[in-house]
Each structure stands twice: as structure tokens, then as C-alpha cells.
Amino acid sequence: MTVDLFEKFDATLNNFRQLPEGESNPFTVSMEKILSPTEAIINGRKTILAGTNNYMGMTFNEEAVAAAQDALLTQGTGTTGSRVLNGTYNSHKALEEELKKFYGTEHAMVFSTGYQANLGIIATLAGPKDYILIDADSHASIYDGCAMGNATVIRFAHNDPENLDKRLTRLRKSDPEAGVLVVVEGVYSMLGDQAPLKELAAVSKKHNAYILVDEAHSIGVFGATGRGVAQAQGVEDQIDFIVGTFSKSVGTIGGYCVSNHPKFEVLRLVCRPYMFTASLPPSVVASATKALQIIANTNLREKLLANSMRLNKGLAKIGFNMGTTGESPIAAIIVPDMHQAIAFWGEMIKEGVYVNLALPPATPNNYNLMRCSLSAAHTNEQIDYMLEKFELVGRKLGILSDKALETV
Known part of the structure; x- marks a missing residue:
């Protein structure tokens, strides 16, 4: 008898079949027409789009769009090759130069996705x-990079320098002579909490370990020029590798790693996710380059964080159990029950x-979350509309108690 290779997915399939059909199913939703960064x-x-990670609103930035259009017309739709073959254009090198300028580093390496950046760098740096040592709440790409490299993986308690020190x-x-890489995130995507990088970096250096920070959700958002949490906390000189993505604040797709390590360039010859995948299309490269230039010289960070505080404080005042504080562009409501969370999404x-909609096992502490990620492009009127609808649905589903509402 042939073993069904799909049998291991039966539990997931059964759960999916229990979801509501039609427009209330969160996993089949489709954007029919994009009107703006927020609609x-x-x-x-x-x-209203309140879950796109389009933090700087760059997807419709006129300069970035114009750069992409020009590259599309002059360089075509794609490279049809990897970076180590025919897939390196002058524009790819120019993007890496822009990253080096943006971060003030000696080296920069661009990948086709942010996922591949983590996968490639982590798997290549740390072998059998x-x-x-990874934060327990690390992104799936970090876990997958660990698995691909076959290193020994040790988890430490989330945002806990003391626990890291003990381990x-x-x-x-x-x-005592082993190679050690500590991997953390600047901002964690589900609850938007920041890592205490100053303390984590100090512990790592105390034990002669390299430290890598994934700034995917913090590039453009924190720091004087938007370089992320490491810049905001004044510890960039203590961080060995910074990984990031173009798919959030930069408004397109792709990933990268920057570093000052003198041997960094050898990674181009040994990193399989870099070597064996097609490079980014010229249009993407052009828009990312232009967006980085804009982000470094913008004051949109203040507007973004003000928007986040408005939403987080508003939701807390209404009476929701919040998983976030407003110190990041993410606002997350903790919903007691998975079925309530699914219904909540459908009503919204x-x-x-x-x-x-974020559900276990992808969430910390097995939370069921209604997770918003705001943009600097959101207006106060849009945020107030969100708050109105959150309260309406919260009351309809019985998540907000009458007592909580009376105190608003």
C-alpha cells in the first residue's frame, strides 16, 4: 500500500475545512484593486488596509514608481539568471552601494527575498x-536557516539577556572554542516589541559570539536615519550582521545583509540561496534604491509612530486586551478563542x-491575534474609522464587556 504523502497534513486540512466560506475566510482573501498604500x-x-507592513507608504511613491518604470523599459522584465552568473547588473551593484551608504558598512549583499537573506546568511555562517542561539520568538526564516545549516540550535527566553548569558x-x-552566532530581531513582528540590543550585544561579546540582528520590521521606522533598532539604541558598532527586507518599509521585494566583517565577500561564493536563485528584476532594484534614498531623508517616522500610538491607545481605551504598547508600527489585540478570532476577522x-489574523503556532504564547500594521500614509480619520469598527465588532462578538465600555 502506498503511503499518502499528504496524510501528515490532515489535521491542518480539517481545520481549514471548518473555516467559513466566501468573503469571511481570511486565507482566501484577494485584493481586487489597490487604490493607495492604505486602501x-x-x-x-x-x-482600509491595516495589515500590509507598508510602513513608509513607499508602494505608491512617485519617485520610486518612476525609477521602476524606467528600469522596466530600459532593462526588461527580469535577469533570467543568478547573481553568480548573468544576473548581476550594474543596478544590483548600485543597490548594494546604496545599502552600504545607508548603513555605513563596508559590505552589502542583496538577496531575492528577505526570507532567503535569513536562510542564506544563517545557514552559511553556522554549520554542523x-x-x-536564537530568541524563542524568532521568525520562521530564522528557524529554517538554522535547520538548513545543521548547526546546534539553542533557544533562549524572549528578550532575556540574563537567560542568554546563562546559556x-x-x-x-x-x-570554549566553538563558533557561536546569536540571532535576534530588532522588532518582533507579531507583538511589535523591541529587543534590548544593548544588553544582548554585550552578553554576546562577553562570550566571544557573533551577533546577527534581523531589522525587517524596524528599517525605516527607528533610528535617526531609519537604520533600525541598532541605530536607535546606539549599538551598531557591536552588531556583526544586519539582515533586512525590502518588502516592508522599502515597499517592494528582496532582502539583504550588511556587515563590516573583512571576509564577508566570500559569502557570495558559498551561500546557496544567493548562488542558486534568479536575481531581482531591474524594476525592483531601481525602486528599492530610490526608496532607500528617500527613507534616509524623511520625517515620516514621526507620523508613523504617532499613528501607531493613536491606534494602540484607542484600542486599549475601548477595553481590548492589547499585546502591544504603541512603540512600534504594530497594534495587536489578544482574542481569547481561535474561533472568535476568525469570526472577528470576518466581521472586520x-x-x-x-x-x-495571526494564530498559533505562528504567535508567541499561543495568542490568537488581530494584528494591525500601520503606515505613515494612514490619516487620523482612517484610524478613527478603524477604532469605530473594532469597537462595533468587539461588542457584537462579546469580547468587550459592558463594564469595560462604560469606562471609555
Whole structure:
């Protein structure tokens, strides 16, 4: 008898079949027409986008769009090759130069996605004889990079330098000469909390370990010129590798790693996710280059964080159990039950607000989350409309108690 290779997915399939059909299913939603960084037509109605990670609103930036259009007309739709073959154009090198200028580093390496950047750098740096210590709440791309490299993986408690110190102390007693890489994120995507990079970097250096920071959700958002949490906390000189993505604040797709390590360039010859995938299309490269230049010289960060505080404080005042504080562009409501969370998402989309539904095991502490990610392009009126609909749906589903509402 042939074993069904899909049998291991039966539980997931059964859960999917229990979801509501039609427009209330969060996993089949489609953007029919994008109107702006903050609005789209979904299910035939105008909908506010409150879950796109378009932090700087760069997807419709006129200069970035014009740069992409020009590259499309002059260089074509794609490279049809990897960076180590025919897929390196002058524009790819120019983008890497822009990254080096943006971060003030000696080296920069561009990947076709942010996922591949983590996958490639982590798997290549730490092999079977090495150790990786990762924050327990790390992104899937970090876990997959660890698995691909076959290093020994040790998890430490989320945002806990003391716990990291204990684990590194134990490791160094058993294997004092081992190669060690500590991997953390600047901002964690589900709840938007920042890493205490100053303390984590100090612990890493104390134990002679390299440290890599994934700034995917913090580039453009934090720091004097938008370089992320490491810049904001004044510890860039203590960080060995910074990984990031173009798919959030930069408004397109792609990933990168920057570093000052003198041997960094050898990674181009040994990093499989870099070597064996097609390079980014010229239009994407051009828009990313232009967006980085804009982000470095913009004051949109203040508007973005003001928007986030408005939404976070508003939701907390209404009476929701918040998983976020407003110190990042993310606002997340903790919903007690998975079925309530799914129903919540469905009611919000009917009310013209698109948010992210985040469920275990992809969430910290197995939370069921209604997760918003705001943009500097959102208006106060749009945020107030979101708050109105969140309260309406929260009351309808019985998530907000009458007592909580009376205190608003």
C-alpha cells in the first residue's frame, strides 16, 4: 500500500475545512484593486488596509514608481539568471552601494527575498560544528536557516539577556572554542516589541559570539536615519550582521545583509540561496534604491509612530486586551478563542477594514491575534474609522464587556 504523502497534513486540512466560506475566510482573501498604500477594493467594496507592513507608504511613491518604470523599459522584465552568473547588473551593484551608504558598512549583499537573506546568511555562517542561539520568538526564516545549516540550535527566553548569558556560559564551559552566532530581531513582528540590543550585544561579546540582528520590521521606522533598532539604541558598532527586507518599509521585494566583517565577500561564493536563485528584476532594484534614498531623508517616522500610538491607545481605551504598547508600527489585540478570532476577522472585513489574523503556532504564547500594521500614509480619520469598527465588532462578538465600555 502506498503511503499518502499528504496524510501528515490532515489535521491542518480539517481545520481549514471548518473555516467559513466566501468573503469571511481570511486565507482566501484577494485584493481586487489597490487604490493607495492604505486602501483597496476587497470583495467589491473599498477597504482600509491595516495589515500590509507598508510602513513608509513607499508602494505608491512617485519617485520610486518612476525609477521602476524606467528600469522596466530600459532593462526588461527580469535577469533570467543568478547573481553568480548573468544576473548581476550594474543596478544590483548600485543597490548594494546604496545599502552600504545607508548603513555605513563596508559590505552589502542583496538577496531575492528577505526570507532567503535569513536562510542564506544563517545557514552559511553556522554549520554542523557551530552553535546558534536564537530568541524563542524568532521568525520562521530564522528557524529554517538554522535547520538548513545543521548547526546546534539553542533557544533562549524572549528578550532575556540574563537567560542568554546563562546559556552561553554553559556552552563555553563545554565547548570554549566553538563558533557561536546569536540571532535576534530588532522588532518582533507579531507583538511589535523591541529587543534590548544593548544588553544582548554585550552578553554576546562577553562570550566571544557573533551577533546577527534581523531589522525587517524596524528599517525605516527607528533610528535617526531609519537604520533600525541598532541605530536607535546606539549599538551598531557591536552588531556583526544586519539582515533586512525590502518588502516592508522599502515597499517592494528582496532582502539583504550588511556587515563590516573583512571576509564577508566570500559569502557570495558559498551561500546557496544567493548562488542558486534568479536575481531581482531591474524594476525592483531601481525602486528599492530610490526608496532607500528617500527613507534616509524623511520625517515620516514621526507620523508613523504617532499613528501607531493613536491606534494602540484607542484600542486599549475601548477595553481590548492589547499585546502591544504603541512603540512600534504594530497594534495587536489578544482574542481569547481561535474561533472568535476568525469570526472577528470576518466581521472586520465586512466593515471595510483589512487586518491580519495571526494564530498559533505562528504567535508567541499561543495568542490568537488581530494584528494591525500601520503606515505613515494612514490619516487620523482612517484610524478613527478603524477604532469605530473594532469597537462595533468587539461588542457584537462579546469580547468587550459592558463594564469595560462604560469606562471609555
